[in-house]
Amino acid sequence: MLCAGESRIELTPKGITLKAPKVSIAGIESVSVQGDGPRLRLDKEAEVVAETVRIYASESSVELDKDAHINGKLVKLNCGPLDPDDMTGEDGTPSLQHLKLKLTDVGMTPYAHKDYVLKSLGVKIEGKTDGDGVLEADLPAEARTAEVTLWVEPRPTGKTKRYVIALGELADPDSVPGIESRLRNLGYYWGQSQTEITGDLARALRDFQQDHGLESTGRADAATRAKLVEIHGT
Known part of the structure; x- marks a missing residue:
């Protein structure tokens, strides 16, 4: 057994056990994991191979065997942003709030022309920031938070930043x-x-x-x- 603080590697005739507060595995070219049949390969692509693949979340699931089974309260396929015309109040008037964000690094250099995904209250919007690092979107008026995933390196495998935004009107700048x-x-x-x-x-x-x-x-x-x-x- 090899120990360092809370981390340890244990070698026995029956197997190898790694225990640590955090375990990271990084391959310069690829990482492969194989069990008694199923295997996982990660390089520039990700490949999962098994007779049956199951993915579970709190109230939804995807199961792949001879058929593809997708279960959830609502299944969305190829879903883009909601049409602003559909986001209306009971009186038929638009029920929207406009979000405008400028995303920069710590030196205030804009994250210009970067891919992003914005999610808020069932709305999902994908796009690129403009030359000043700005993204703009119309969101449902009742939304109180928005989540932005920004690729600061090429999508999809590049480095990302995640922002959680509280939505609401700003107080007067004189206050x-x-x-x-x-x-x-x-x-x-x-x-x-x-x-x-x-x-x-x-x-x-x-x-x-x-x-x-x-x-x-x-x-x-x-x-x-x-x-x-x-x-x-x-």
Whole structure:
């Protein structure tokens, strides 16, 4: 037995056991796993071979044998974005909210022309960000969260980033909640909500001012509020 902290490799005549808080297996060219018949191969493609393949989720499943069995409360095939004309209220008026995101790296360089998948309340939208790293979409008005998977390297096998977005109207940029929300969205502030610009929130504001050529006062003057709206969007 070979041990290191909580990890260990155990070799016995009956088999090999690996136990660790996290186990990673990476092959430079490929990874293959084979049992008594079934096998899995991973290289530039993924191949699963077995007489029967089963995939289970909480309330749905896919079973492949001589036939293909797909079960779930709702089975969607080749589903694209919902038609905005179908997202209407009881009175027939559009029941939508518009989402606009600008995605950048930590240095504020836009993730331009990158593939993404956006999911929210049954809506799935696929596309590419524009030259400024912006994606825009119309979502159901009742949606409260959205999930974005962004490929920062070529899709489908490249590196991805995942974002979970809280949906709702932003407070006015002249208010403390509006300033705080924008700083939070831009990655400057992670603390608790505040009613005054003091402490960590004031430090976050100073960092923002310093990064954007403003006097680093920690006060939300007119120039700072205008720059917040410019960088964040409305």
